Amino acid sequence: MRILIVGYGMVGHRCASVLSELTAARPTHSHNGNADPVTITVLSKEARSAYDRVHLTSLFSGSTEADLSYQDPPGVEIRLGEEAVALDRAARTVRTTSGVEIEYDVLVLATGSRPFVPPVPGHDLPGCFVYRTVDDVDAIKRYAAERGAGAIGAVVGGGLLGLEAAGALSSLGLNTHVIEFSPRLMPLQVDDAGGSALRRRITELGVTVHTGTRTEAVHAGPEGAAAEMLLAAGHEPTDQRTLGVDLVVFAAGVRPWDTLGREFGLELGERGGIRVDAHCRTSDPHVYAVGECAQALDGRVYGLVAPGYTMAETAARHILGLDSASFHGADLSTKLKLLGVDVASFGDAFGTTAGARSTLYVDESEGLYKKLVVSEDGLLLGGILVGDASAYDVLKPLAGTDTALPGSPIQLLLPPSDGEAVSLGVGSLPDSATICSCHNVSKGALLEAITSEGCGTVSALKSCTKAGTGCGSCVPMLGKLLDAAGVEQSTALCPHFPQTRAELYEVVLVRGIDTFARLLAEHGEAGADPEGCEICKPAVASILASLSGRLGGPKHILSGEQAALQDTNDHFLANIQNNGTYSVVPRIPGGEITPEKLIVIGEVARDFGLYTKITGGQRIDLLGARVEQLPAIWRRLVDAGFESGHAYGKALRTVKSCVGSSWCRYGVQDSVRLAIDLELRYRGLRAPHKIKAAVSGCARECAEAQGKDIGVIATEQGWNLYVGGNGGFRPRHADLFAKDLSEAELLRAIDRFLMFYIRTAERLERTATWIERIEGGLEHVRDVVLGDSLGLADELDALMRAHVDAYADEWKAALDDPDTLRRFVSFVNAPDTPDPSIEFSTEREQIKPLLRIGHRKDLVSAG
Amino acid sequence: MSALPKSIPVCRYEDLTPGRGVAVLLPDGSQAAVFRTFAEELYAVGNLDPATGAHVISRGLTGSRGAVPTVASPMLKHVYELASGRCVDGPAGPEPAYRLPTFPVLRYNGVVYVLDDPATHSGGNS
Numbered sequence: 001m002r003i004l005i006v007g008y009g010m011v012g013h014r015c016a017s018v019l020s021e022l023t024a025a026r027p028t029h030s031h032n033g034n035a036d037p038v039t040i041t042v043l044s045k046e047a048r049s050a051y052d053r054v055h056l057t058s059l060f061s062g063s064t065e066a067d068l069s070y071q072d073p074p075g076v077e078i079r080l081g082e083e084a085v086a087l088d089r090a091a092r093t094v095r096t097t098s099g100v101e102i103e104y105d106v107l108v109l110a111t112g113s114r115p116f117v118p119p120v121p122g123h124d125l126p127g128c129f130v131y132r133t134v135d136d137v138d139a140i141k142r143y144a145a146e147r148g149a150g151a152i153g154a155v156v157g158g159g160l161l162g163l164e165a166a167g168a169l170s171s172l173g174l175n176t177h178v179i180e181f182s183p184r185l186m187p188l189q190v191d192d193a194g195g196s197a198l199r200r201r202i203t204e205l206g207v208t209v210h211t212g213t214r215t216e217a218v219h220a221g222p223e224g225a226a227a228e229m230l231l232a233a234g235h236e237p238t239d240q241r242t243l244g245v246d247l248v249v250f251a252a253g254v255r256p257w258d259t260l261g262r263e264f265g266l267e268l269g270e271r272g273g274i275r276v277d278a279h280c281r282t283s284d285p286h287v288y289a290v291g292e293c294a295q296a297l298d299g300r301v302y303g304l305v306a307p308g309y310t311m312a313e314t315a316a317r318h319i320l321g322l323d324s325a326s327f328h329g330a331d332l333s334t335k336l337k338l339l340g341v342d343v344a345s346f347g348d349a350f351g352t353t354a355g356a357r358s359t360l361y362v363d364e365s366e367g368l369y370k371k372l373v374v375s376e377d378g379l380l381l382g383g384i385l386v387g388d389a390s391a392y393d394v395l396k397p398l399a400g401t402d403t404a405l406p407g408s409p410i411q412l413l414l415p416p417s418d419g420e421a422v423s424l425g426v427g428s429l430p431d432s433a434t435i436c437s438c439h440n441v442s443k444g445a446l447l448e449a450i451t452s453e454g455c456g457t458v459s460a461l462k463s464c465t466k467a468g469t470g471c472g473s474c475v476p477m478l479g480k481l482l483d484a485a486g487v488e489q490s491t492a493l494c495p496h497f498p499q500t501r502a503e504l505y506e507v508v509l510v511r512g513i514d515t516f517a518r519l520l521a522e523h524g525e526a527g528a529d530p531e532g533c534e535i536c537k538p539a540v541a542s543i544l545a546s547l548s549g550r551l552g553g554p555k556h557i558l559s560g561e562q563a564a565l566q567d568t569n570d571h572f573l574a575n576i577q578n579n580g581t582y583s584v585v586p587r588i589p590g591g592e593i594t595p596e597k598l599i600v601i602g603e604v605a606r607d608f609g610l611y612t613k614i615t616g617g618q619r620i621d622l623l624g625a626r627v628e629q630l631p632a633i634w635r636r637l638v639d640a641g642f643e644s645g646h647a648y649g650k651a652l653r654t655v656k657s658c659v660g661s662s663w664c665r666y667g668v669q670d671s672v673r674l675a676i677d678l679e680l681r682y683r684g685l686r687a688p689h690k691i692k693a694a695v696s697g698c699a700r701e702c703a704e705a706q707g708k709d710i711g712v713i714a715t716e717q718g719w720n721l722y723v724g725g726n727g728g729f730r731p732r733h734a735d736l737f738a739k740d741l742s743e744a745e746l747l748r749a750i751d752r753f754l755m756f757y758i759r760t761a762e763r764l765e766r767t768a769t770w771i772e773r774i775e776g777g778l779e780h781v782r783d784v785v786l787g788d789s790l791g792l793a794d795e796l797d798a799l800m801r802a803h804v805d806a807y808a809d810e811w812k813a814a815l816d817d818p819d820t821l822r823r824f825v826s827f828v829n830a831p832d833t834p835d836p837s838i839e840f841s842t843e844r845e846q847i848k849p850l851l852r853i854g855h856r857k858d859l860v861s862a863g
Numbered sequence: 864m865s866a867l868p869k870s871i872p873v874c875r876y877e878d879l880t881p882g883r884g885v886a887v888l889l890p891d892g893s894q895a896a897v898f899r900t901f902a903e904e905l906y907a908v909g910n911l912d913p914a915t916g917a918h919v920i921s922r923g924l925t926g927s928r929g930a931v932p933t934v935a936s937p938m939l940k941h942v943y944e945l946a947s948g949r950c951v952d953g954p955a956g957p958e959p960a961y962r963l964p965t966f967p968v969l970r971y972n973g974v975v976y977v978l979d980d981p982a983t984h985s986g987g988n989s
Contacts, residue, residue: 531882531926531932537924538924561881564881568924569937572922826886826888828874833888835886851916
């Protein structure tokens with residue numbers, strides 16, 4: 001079966017994901033029971049993958065496009081920048097903007113909606129925008145930046161979308177006005193009193209609100225761009241006034257993008273939207289419509305993401321012939337923080353149910369307005385919360401259920417400080433209550449995941465149940481559920497230290513503490529056992545090593561007490577393998593090596609009978625070395641001019657490079673030389689996790705720098721710096737950090753970036769996760785590194801200088817120290833006897849470990 | 864009949880690094896791991912990692928769970944009590960099926976000895 005999805009917004013993405021998952025789980029199942037394979041194709045009008053449109057406003061507060069973008073579902077063909085232009089329902093084909101005809105067995109329309117722009121004169125002048133896509137946000141940002149600080153921005157529309165846009169403009173520093181036609185803000189969600197509470201709060205934040213006001217026209221200034229708006233409060237000429245503006249955003253609502261349906265004969269609703277049945281099927285049984293382009297069975301077009309998701313799932317299951325709950329309509333509950341003000345509306349917010357009664361709590365001085373609507377028999381029907389929506393998470397799941405309220409409505413509304421307030425914990429919710437409405441996950445399912453699946457953190461719950469991965473509004477509830485289930489979510493490093501790794505780093509730096517014993521005695525958990533554990537010992541060892549240039553001069557990681565702290569890999573300066581042997585990886589800076597040195601590596605491998613393999617980081621791995629062989633192997637390597645490659649350490653690994661301008665026809669800079677310089681500068685730098693880097697000599701990016709923690713790509717003008725990329729379990733492309741840097745600027749930026757990472761990251765946190773976790777995200781890191789927003793730059797520079805000055809090859813130093821060498825024995829009572837349990841077979845002319853128990857894959861994956 | 868316990872000299876006490884272990888080859892070809900803790904106590908357990916079959920326990924990191932001294936296997940990070948050999952933690956929680964044999968260990972005249980007494984070590988791995 002060929003499934004074609006038109007539209008790759010949030011709902012189109014969800015539909016593709018569900019179809020992909022379901023077909024992967026039941027590969028041979030199809031609509032009519034035949035075992036024909038399912039192919040899924042998606043057309044995306046935007047030239048970028050699906051992203052989280054709900055959080056578009058976060059692009060104004062430091063998030064990047066990458067933060068919002070979604071992973072493409074596996075096994076789905078995605079055609080970006082390709083729009084459907086014609087539909088032949090008889091032949092079952094769709095023609096696209098590139099002229100291709102795509103055949104389908106099932107077509108899913110997920111075209112979403114388009115912004116509604118009132119047809120007032122001047123609505124299309126330069127300086128007029130809509131607020132819908134990442135491109136819209138980019139255009140608004142650019143235009144506002146050109147206009148400079150103090151520019152005036154007007155938003156037409158005081159609903160949910162309009163207030164989001166107003167928040168965005170105000171975060172850009174614009175003097176912001178909101179123009180709303182109806183007499184109150186958010187007319188669909190809140191009542192008059194709620195609207196005025198909201199208005200009061202928003203006005204206090206410096207936004208000017210014009211309710212009951214029509215936009216009559218936008219007038220151009222001398223440059224031909226929007227400069228003035230004509231507003232009207234009534235129908236008399238005296239009711240008209242003007243407002244000087246620099247920028248206008250139309251956010252007065254959306255209309256279903258139903259063009260394909262309209263032009264090609266599908267039934268539409270009276271006010272637009274492709275009419276669908278309970279399975280989201282249109283009047284053509286081969287065509288489905290989901291999300292904002294569809295009119296549901298109840299005659300409504302849903303503009304919220306949760307109902308869109310439900311429709312996508314309903315359609316996907318029906319297409320594959322699986323049981324599906326039918327979709328008749330959805331709940332319009334919302335909770336938002338608009339311009340920093342909580343607004344929530346849920347269930348029967350306006351009390352339209354027969355016999356409904358309202359309870360109000362209003363505090364004008366605090367800007368609070370809360371209303372609960374209950375039925376005749378005292379059950380919760382809905383409510384409105386303005387100014388403080390903390391009770392929403394608990395009240396919303398109760399609305400419309402037959403669970404009795406845990407107290408009288410007014411008790412539930414009183415602020416907690418009152419002393420009389422009824423505690424509204426997650427405990428008061430029934431197991432059937434929906435916590436995540438995007439993914440329809442109940443409290444019971446989450447508790448099950450906590451108790452049976454052992455989910456002990458919010459992120460474990462997210463990956464196990466998908467709760468919190470849609471709009472994200474229920475994430476705080478997940479934390480509360482864990483608390484309620486008695487799961488402690490401590491930030492302590494381990495039972496021996498109450499601090500986080502970053503806090504311990506600060507303690508060591510500020511107090512100059514240079515031993516584990518002293519750190520534990522002076523700053524550890526009171527009464528903690530002096531042994532420490534396998535968590536804190538290597539973490540502290542790493543901090544001491546990172547700061548060794550600062551703490552009374554350079555120190556070998558195996559000197560004194562530090563020898564006891566290192567993980568086995570650092571302890572033997574090699575990587576342990578599945579049979580207890582070790583691998584040896586000499587440093588080959590930038591991947592450049594002379595034939596002589598290559599021959600030495602070959603000779604060493606041959607003489608010690610090691611297995612050799614080229615690594616992904618452009619160096620050579622020698623495997624199968626026994627502990628007692630390591631010093632002899634390294635003696636040979638060090639004598640030939642090699643040094644430790646730190647493949648065993650949480651430290652800089654390699655700086656990969658392409659051949660660059662010396663050889664390549666396309667190269668614009670000498671990437672090899674820069675890679676070598678970077679590798680020599682940062683070699684031996686201990687960090688919370690491994691650090692990989694690469695340098696590409698031109699934009700063709702042969703060194704794959706965007707997959708590294710530090711990626712450098714040559715430009716005609718200098719170097720572009722990328723940060724936070726990695727491969728691994730969760731691959732992530734690096735983010736562009738700074739452009740066209742000179743080499744001095746580049747080094748300074750990398751110096752500071754690395755030192756700031758080492759200072760603030762948690763244990764075993766790669767740069768990618770660190771950037772995603774740290775408050776303020778990439779923007780904050782950029783401010784610190786490039787703008788010195790924390791005043792740390794001098795110290796970060798000094799720390800890196802101390803590292804560079806203190807560097808010495810760990811293996812050479814180990815070979816020179818008899819005490820260290822004494823540890824490299826097979827048995828303390830038989831130092832020259834090889835471990836008899838280590839055995840090899842031969843495969844493709846090289847050795848291969850003979851395992852006694854075999855690799856425990858189940859445990860490997862769990863670890 | 865039961866064999867008599869044998870005292871196997873391991874090394875001098877001061878040759879042991881506090882907080883680390885060493886591997887010891889026993890007369891029957893099996894291996895023990897001897898640890899000296901920060902608290903200056905000695906422990907000896909089997910060197911074979913039950914999860915992978917590699918003889919690597921001596922290269923694990925010592926530590927404590929509460930006040931109970933432990934060692935974490937360097938392979939898949941299972942944590943064993945040094946005194947009892949019980950597996951008390953791991954990637955998927957405690958593994959009751961994994962148990963390290965334990966050996967009496969003593970210090971006499973500055974030398975560390977392991978007592979290889981087939982009658983006392985239980986839960987061996989052969």
